Amino acid sequence: xxxxxPYDPGRAVGGWxxxxxxxxxxxxxxxxxxxxxxxxxxxxDVSVNIRKGEFFTLLGPSGCGKTTLLRxxxxxxxxxxGEILLxxxxxxxxxxxxxxxxxxxxxxALFPHLTVAQNIGFGxxxxxxxxxxxxxxxxxxLALVQLGAMAQRKTSQLSGGQQQRVALARALAPRPKVLxxxxxxxxxxxxxxxxxxxxxxxxxxxxxITFIFVTHDQEEALTMSDRIGVMSAGRIQQIGTPRDIYTxxxxxxxxxxxxxxxxxxxxxxxxxxxxxxxxxxxxxxxEGRSGKVTLAVRxxxxxxxxxxxxxxxxxxxxGWVYFGTDTHCHLALSDGTEVVARLQSPATGDAxxxxxxxxxxxFAPGAAQVLGD
Amino acid sequence: xxxxxxxxxxxxxxxxxxxxAPALLLLGFAASGPLLIVLVYSFLTPGDYGNxxxxxxxxxxRGILFTRDIFDGTLHLADANLTIFWRSVKLSLLTTAITFxxxxxxxxxxxxxxxxxRALWLFLITIPFWTNLLIxxxxxxxxxxxxxxxxxxxxxxxxxxxxLRIIYTDTAVLIGMAYVYLPLMVLPLFAAIDRFxxxxxxxxxxxxxxxxxxxxxVILPIVKPGIVAGSILVFVPSLGAYVTPRVLGGGKxxxxxxxxxxxxxxxxxWPLGAALSMTLLIIVTIALLxxxxxxxxxxxxx
Numbered sequence: 001x002x003x004x005x006p007y008d009p010g011r012a013v014g015g016w017x018x019x020x021x022x023x024x025x026x027x028x029x030x031x032x033x034x035x036x037x038x039x040x041x042x043x044x045d046v047s048v049n050i051r052k053g054e055f056f057t058l059l060g061p062s063g064c065g066k067t068t069l070l071r072x073x074x075x076x077x078x079x080x081x082g083e084i085l086l087x088x089x090x091x092x093x094x095x096x097x098x099x100x101x102x103x104x105x106x107x108x109a110l111f112p113h114l115t116v117a118q119n120i121g122f123g124x125x126x127x128x129x130x131x132x133x134x135x136x137x138x139x140x141x142l143a144l145v146q147l148g149a150m151a152q153r154k155t156s157q158l159s160g161g162q163q164q165r166v167a168l169a170r171a172l173a174p175r176p177k178v179l180x181x182x183x184x185x186x187x188x189x190x191x192x193x194x195x196x197x198x199x200x201x202x203x204x205x206x207x208x209i210t211f212i213f214v215t216h217d218q219e220e221a222l223t224m225s226d227r228i229g230v231m232s233a234g235r236i237q238q239i240g241t242p243r244d245i246y247t248x249x250x251x252x253x254x255x256x257x258x259x260x261x262x263x264x265x266x267x268x269x270x271x272x273x274x275x276x277x278x279x280x281x282x283x284x285x286x287e288g289r290s291g292k293v294t295l296a297v298r299x300x301x302x303x304x305x306x307x308x309x310x311x312x313x314x315x316x317x318x319g320w321v322y323f324g325t326d327t328h329c330h331l332a333l334s335d336g337t338e339v340v341a342r343l344q345s346p347a348t349g350d351a352x353x354x355x356x357x358x359x360x361x362x363f364a365p366g367a368a369q370v371l372g373d
Numbered sequence: 374x375x376x377x378x379x380x381x382x383x384x385x386x387x388x389x390x391x392x393x394a395p396a397l398l399l400l401g402f403a404a405s406g407p408l409l410i411v412l413v414y415s416f417l418t419p420g421d422y423g424n425x426x427x428x429x430x431x432x433x434x435r436g437i438l439f440t441r442d443i444f445d446g447t448l449h450l451a452d453a454n455l456t457i458f459w460r461s462v463k464l465s466l467l468t469t470a471i472t473f474x475x476x477x478x479x480x481x482x483x484x485x486x487x488x489x490x491r492a493l494w495l496f497l498i499t500i501p502f503w504t505n506l507l508i509x510x511x512x513x514x515x516x517x518x519x520x521x522x523x524x525x526x527x528x529x530x531x532x533x534x535x536x537l538r539i540i541y542t543d544t545a546v547l548i549g550m551a552y553v554y555l556p557l558m559v560l561p562l563f564a565a566i567d568r569f570x571x572x573x574x575x576x577x578x579x580x581x582x583x584x585x586x587x588x589x590x591v592i593l594p595i596v597k598p599g600i601v602a603g604s605i606l607v608f609v610p611s612l613g614a615y616v617t618p619r620v621l622g623g624g625k626x627x628x629x630x631x632x633x634x635x636x637x638x639x640x641x642x643w644p645l646g647a648a649l650s651m652t653l654l655i656i657v658t659i660a661l662l663x664x665x666x667x668x669x670x671x672x673x674x675x
Binding site for chain 1: 570572573575576577578579580581582583586590591594595
């Protein structure tokens, strides 16, 4: 699908292609705040490659270092050690105004003394672009974020969602190589947030600009991103597509932070993992592993089945909770290990879920994942 | 027919006026009473030993710009008076500029301190107010006079051999006024900078503005109300300053304030003094109108 280039209405660009070229490369970035014993290591040897034109999300709980990493790329902080490269060029020491990178701030940080149009044109004006070009691009940006009628308003006269759009348009107007978004949707209510998620994705596809998006909201990350970098305690825990991250979490943190998981301990044997209950199950990720391991299984991948079927594990129902579309069934394996199964709620009745009933469960093929340490 | 709501509104408006009447009366008398007396006096004839004779005359107003030749009674332009006016305006403008140049970084410094120590810094700024203005001015005299601290130090270090003559010059008056009125500039600037959202600095840098551009295009326009307030608070009292030019300017470097005092004292020309006071008021009003209008021109909704 050919998109009109919003920076130049006269020139149409071809369909959007994922380039495998690296836009931003972070090499062994360390950032410590403070000194001596009270020093805080916000980033602990982080390396990541962000590809051109991709929607990359840094996901993690507050204080995990994701905003610090974003600020390093923007130039508001310099790393204690390590390098940051943009298009292969070292920009570690460049001040923010020399980096072709723009930020959408969490609080928007719109200039209160300027109109919507002046806010959007600010970056271009500072770059010394000709007046006609500024007017053109500003008009295109206003159209892009559907705020054409608001051009002459002061930003304080706009709603939260509109301010958000101005902040986006202002950051996109100078056509940055990379757009950084620092939890931009956190101040919006749920409905508006859902709309803006779609809007952001659309803007990213239409402009073809690399987006680096910071959030603590796993759903936001899963629905919008091309790739996600999950962070915790100043380190990147896992980088992958939303599907990778969800179905193949590398460790316990990723498995529990994104979605819910059953954690089962066992030992690697030929043919799978021997659980503490004595059952042998098939599991992914056993290659090169031996000894004690932890298995993660998503609740929706646990099925109730007839006893005696291949792969069936004997279990007892310990309780269940009705959630509407699905029912969470709490089960105990023969040694008491607890497993939660998320079952689709039947149209009528309670599907024979009775506390204390002996049943059998099995994991969907490939659902059990061996976690790293 | 007036509705219930209208009647209620009218009643509450009446009560409002009645309640504020004492304050309005006091304000009316206190603000316009003395002004009226001065205005009336400016149109009367001076008495021989001060005071006024109740006879209408325009000599007071004429005396602002002209002097009457004591021999042939013709009117000449009073150069000395014009010099005093010019010096007053010039020194007041310079004082405003200097207090802004010193006060802005000071206010910025205080506003960017942690909340705890900010109170201490503001407290330090207000300490000079505890001392009498005259004492403070005499203290400045002690610093800048020929045998004062500055000259003694400079001679002792060998940088100069002759003392710098600062005292009893316009520079001395300027130093004194800038020192005395600095807090009046710092406090409103601090209030404006304190409200300034520091995230806007990052937004500015992020959008390719240099430090200078961030200052000129983001900070200054947003803290402008503080600049306007501070400038007015410094310029107005500077223009009417009396103690500082008297103590630091000696007898020669008079400003309007001293010139007015002269008319009510040794000059024994109360109508001229009254006319000069009114002139000062007019200059201040015009200056403020020009300034506020110019300051508002920059903003699109001003």
